[in-house]
Amino acid sequence: MKTILIVDDEIHICTLLTTILTKEGYKVDHSVSGSIALKMLKENSYDVIFCDYRLKDKEIDGSILSLRIREMSPATSIIVMTGYPDVRVAIQLIKQGIHDYVVKPLNAAQAILLVQKALLHQAVLAKEQLPPVNPLTVNPVSTYVSRRGQLSQFVYGMGNTSKELHTQIKLIAPTDYSVIILGETGTGKESVAHLIHSQSKRKDKPLVAIDCGSLSPELASSELFGHEKGAFTGAIQSKVGAFQEAHGGTLFLDEIGNLSYEVQTALLRTIQERVIRPVGSTKEIHVDIRIIVASNEDLQRAVLQGRFRDDLYYRLNEFTINVPPLRERKEDLPLFVTTFKQVVEDELGRECGPLSDDILAAFSNYSWPGNIRELKNVMRRICLLSSDKDPITSEHLPEELHPAPRELAVPVIAGEANLKNVTRQAEYQKILDVLQQVRFNKSQAARLMNIDRKTLYNKLHTLNILL
Numbered sequence: 001m002k003t004i005l006i007v008d009d010e011i012h013i014c015t016l017l018t019t020i021l022t023k024e025g026y027k028v029d030h031s032v033s034g035s036i037a038l039k040m041l042k043e044n045s046y047d048v049i050f051c052d053y054r055l056k057d058k059e060i061d062g063s064i065l066s067l068r069i070r071e072m073s074p075a076t077s078i079i080v081m082t083g084y085p086d087v088r089v090a091i092q093l094i095k096q097g098i099h100d101y102v103v104k105p106l107n108a109a110q111a112i113l114l115v116q117k118a119l120l121h122q123a124v125l126a127k128e129q130l131p132p133v134n135p136l137t138v139n140p141v142s143t144y145v146s147r148r149g150q151l152s153q154f155v156y157g158m159g160n161t162s163k164e165l166h167t168q169i170k171l172i173a174p175t176d177y178s179v180i181i182l183g184e185t186g187t188g189k190e191s192v193a194h195l196i197h198s199q200s201k202r203k204d205k206p207l208v209a210i211d212c213g214s215l216s217p218e219l220a221s222s223e224l225f226g227h228e229k230g231a232f233t234g235a236i237q238s239k240v241g242a243f244q245e246a247h248g249g250t251l252f253l254d255e256i257g258n259l260s261y262e263v264q265t266a267l268l269r270t271i272q273e274r275v276i277r278p279v280g281s282t283k284e285i286h287v288d289i290r291i292i293v294a295s296n297e298d299l300q301r302a303v304l305q306g307r308f309r310d311d312l313y314y315r316l317n318e319f320t321i322n323v324p325p326l327r328e329r330k331e332d333l334p335l336f337v338t339t340f341k342q343v344v345e346d347e348l349g350r351e352c353g354p355l356s357d358d359i360l361a362a363f364s365n366y367s368w369p370g371n372i373r374e375l376k377n378v379m380r381r382i383c384l385l386s387s388d389k390d391p392i393t394s395e396h397l398p399e400e401l402h403p404a405p406r407e408l409a410v411p412v413i414a415g416e417a418n419l420k421n422v423t424r425q426a427e428y429q430k431i432l433d434v435l436q437q438v439r440f441n442k443s444q445a446a447r448l449m450n451i452d453r454k455t456l457y458n459k460l461h462t463l464n465i466l467l
């Protein structure tokens with residue numbers, strides 16, 4: 001029989017939860033004191049412990065109690081209950097290893113579900129220790145509506161870094177906090193923003209995504225705040241900006257670090273006052289939006305270097321999510337591969353052959369500078385090149401994934417004597433070198449080459465460098 005301990009200084013909560021869970025067939029004990037609870041834990045083992053966060057115990061309060069339980073009985077799932085929810089406390093406790101953080105009062109259905117989830121989680125962990133595990137037996141995949149309006153799959157993964165990401169998204173999504181999402185290119189920052197939106201109470205309103213990296217300084221204000229007809233040369237009609245389009249929903253600003261100082265100032269004002277003034281207009285318009293921003297550079301460093309306003313940073317930084325690079329979550333590769341193979345098969349409208357073991361070995365030896373985007377593209381390529389029956393082998397892999405990676409070959413551009421081509425050739429090589437040096441971080445590459453991100457995009461396009 002599974003055993004549960006309830007620790008709360010309000011006796012009626014102990015009695016209520018004991019009654020509910022005993023009816024479900026669990027053996028339930030309770031304590032109104034943290035120190036007595038620890039003594040009980042020395043003598044008995046518990047599968048799940050419900051623990052009040054603000055325990056009015058002279059010797060031990062709820063937060064310390066949860067730490068002590070972790071030390072004494074690491075396998076026990078701890079569910080911390082609170083009457084005063086605080087996301088930062090929740091994250092801290094979850095980092096310390098508690099299973100869940102819930103707001104009191106709990107009704108019967110919630111309490112039962114919490115225990116079931118905790119026991120299921122324990123069962124999953126127990127299975128994880130038994131090889132071989134099919135990662136798809138527990139499918140940690142969510143769906144969300146992507147920028148193109150398609151239903152997309154988001155793979156959380158099962159490794160510890162991935163689980164932390166999962167927890168953070170789950171906790172932050174229902175709130176209205178502004179979120180900064182940091183991570184290398186292709187790690188899934190935009191996907192995380194969509195996922196947060198789709199799990200928030202704003203989900204039925206639009207998510208408007210703007211790539212600040214591709215906005216010219218002149219057009220940024222107009223894109224964000226809109227403009228009146230005749231506000232500037234070329235403004236032949238008035239335009240509704242992203243803030244207004246996102247009214248009631250979420251505004252996602254990708255590559256926020258690329259906004260000019262002037263636009264950052266206007267953005268700060270809008271966030272503080274929740275009103276916008278379109279370019280060329282005297283009218284203020286109220287907007288109700290949640291802001292999520294992303295960057296693949298460290299925004300704190302940009303603040304220190306004076307490139308990003310500190311007051312805007314602190315306004316936006318109600319919560320930060322760091323999306324890990326793929327090379328730090330290699331344990332999740334099989335799950336990503338299986339999911340993307342299915343996605344590509346759906347895209348191609350046919351099945352692809354099985355993946356041979358050498359493919360997975362090559363995948364796990366590779367550093368994935370382009371992260372999940374690169375993996376998805378590699379899966380597209382190898383599935384496209386394979387037939388539907390024969391196994392997909394390492395022959396189908398692109399060069400950089402071959403066991404002994406060769407240097408990226410510079411294509412010879414026809415007409416070598418032509419001076420323009422010599423320049424193109426040199427540009428091509430330089431851009432590739434710099435991109436490799438900064439692990440394909442386009443903003444950093446643009447900065448190193450002293451060009452803006454938009455120019456870099458144009459060059460990548462002209463030189464046919466596909467990332």
Ligand SMILES: Nc1ncnc2c1ncn2[C@@H]1O[C@H](COP(=O)(O)OP(=O)(O)OP(=O)(O)O)[C@@H](O)[C@H]1O
Nearest residue numbers: 153154155184185186187188189190191296372373
């Ligand atoms: N966890 C995930 N599960 C499934 N697909 C993912 C996941 N993360 C990213 N992807 C896919 O990888 C690709 C790149 O993701 P996304 O655009 O969200 O990355 P990003 O970090 O915002 O990139 P960039 O910094 O270049 O803008 C997309 O096709 C997305 O669907």
